Amino acid sequence: MNHLLCGLAANDNLPSSLLDRLIAVADAEVADPLADRADLSRAQAVALAARVAESGVPLAYRGRLTAADVDPVARPDVALALLDTGAAPAAWARLLAADPVVEHREKLAACPGLPPDVVETLAADPEIRVVAEAALWAPAQVAARLAAHPHAEVRRMVGANEATPPSVLEALVTGDGLPAARHCLVCDRRTSPFAHDPHGPRPDRDLPPWASCDGAHASTTHDLLYAALRNPTTPAGALVGFVDHPSHLLRRALAARRDLPPSVYELLASDPDPGVRAGLAENPAIGDAPIRALADDDCHNVRRGPAHHPGVPLDVLIAGHHNATAPALLACLDDEARPVAAGHPALPQSVVTDLVAGADLRSAEAPAANPSLPHTVMTELLPPPPVRAGSPGGDAEPAAPGPRRGRDRRTR
Structure with missing residues (x-):
């Protein structure tokens, strides 16, 4: 790293002529502070993107580059950044929906405001990663259709999508009205039944340490439920049964919700997992009874929550x-x-x-x-001091011996 050039690149008083010279010799480390300069002109931004390819994406996100400055075929990464900020034409989305690079299509699926035909193309992509990303951001009608997708990973993303209709979210939680999922990321990669040993080596780094599937796609189903519990659109009535679920992660997600009946909060206040109780203690929706129970909790992290609760009774504060x-x-x-x-x-x-x-x-x-x-x-x-000896109205009292004068006979 050339620290001097990096320092100059961040210097607010650098003259424009010297800025041009610095762009001409910039590397990736110098380009980073250059891309963040408020005085960078459009021509200088174009020159910097041509000099250092890595600077194109941050320049696009910072509004330094426009669609007129970018070739979406040559620089799909920069084109995706402009699509993500809503600064690119719809034709680019249609072009990139057919990009052979899976990561590009996956990134496109997360861009807002995509044309409906592009959303439909991505929802039917042959790569599950792309379909799952599309399911996370899809509008209500597309999300509702993807809830019945045969792959459990796609359903998990539908469960996290806040645009998913509440009735569909309830069906994902209960399973009512939906055909059983046939695939998940675990059984796509490993022969079922399979489960990672949480304390042993992980043969497949693409799978989480808790991954398991015995044909019912257990770990992905668990993750789907967790996503639905955290989704504020999911109807509370479909979730109250999770108050005694064996998964503490699901109960923690339940404790954070603000739309549950008071009786559920009271049950969660006595949950055996301190993480559930601590999360509940920070929930502004709980009433007096849970607050009082949590204020006397044995765990310090739990007791700290009621102290900051906006509705804490004064006798508990x-x-x-x-x-x-x-x-x-x-x-x-x-x-x-x-x-x-x-x-x-x-x-x-x-x-x-x-x-x-x-x-x-x-x-x-x-x-x-x-x-x-x-x-x-x-x-x-304080009461008034007692009358001392010799003072008016007091009896005489022997004087305390004063200090000895002269040398003590015991000393030489």
Whole structure:
């Protein structure tokens, strides 16, 4: 790496003439900060893309290149970037839908605003990766049709697509009304039954460590359910039965939803998996009963959630926490947390003084112990000092022996 050239490329005060010279000698490392310059002209962007091929995609995403600057046949990667930003003609999408490179068709399937005929072409692609990507971004009618696709991976992507109709998502979860899937990525690659040993070597790196298939496509079906549980369009009524599912990952996804009946949240508050309870504690949709249960949880990560919950009851609320703020403490003074809040050093001095001066001596104990209590008030709270000897009205008292004068006889 030429650090000096990289530094110049990022210098906001670099003159345009020197910028041209820098583009002429740029490599991939210098091109990266050059592509990010706000003063890069269109001509300079075209020159940089011609000099360093890798800079074409970031230049397209940053709006430095236009469709007029790019040949989609010579630079399909840059053309895809422009399609992804909506800055390329529809004809390019039709051209790239027939690109022999699978990765290009897969990237095209994720681009927004594709013409309907291109979506249909991608949904019928011979490569499952392309069809699955199309299923993830397809409009409602196409997604509904792909829900019955014979490949489980395509169905999984339909389950994650928020444009999928709710009734179709419910059918994916329950299996009602859909033919059984015949293939998955696992049985495409390995002879069924197959399961990765999670603690052993992975013979197929394209498959996740939990991959398994015994003919029912277990791992892909599990991933489909997880996607549907996380999809806000999936009807809550189809999901409540997962509250006691053996998969903690599915129960964690359920705990994050904001549209479940209160009774489901109450059951999840006692889930044996702390990850489920911690996720539930951060869910703003839960009510008082789960909040109170989670506030007393044995796991610190779970208890932390109710402290930040917008609906936490005041008697459950950071009052003794060292980071508690004055407004939070003031709110706690009218609740059962009053003794703890009254002793917190973040409470304003004037409030502490008023609490000490209150009629209830037991309630005054906490503010009297508050380090924010002014010294003058501390003095006023103490009883008057006893009358010393020799003072008016007092009896004589022997004087304490003073320091010895002269050398101690025991020393030499």
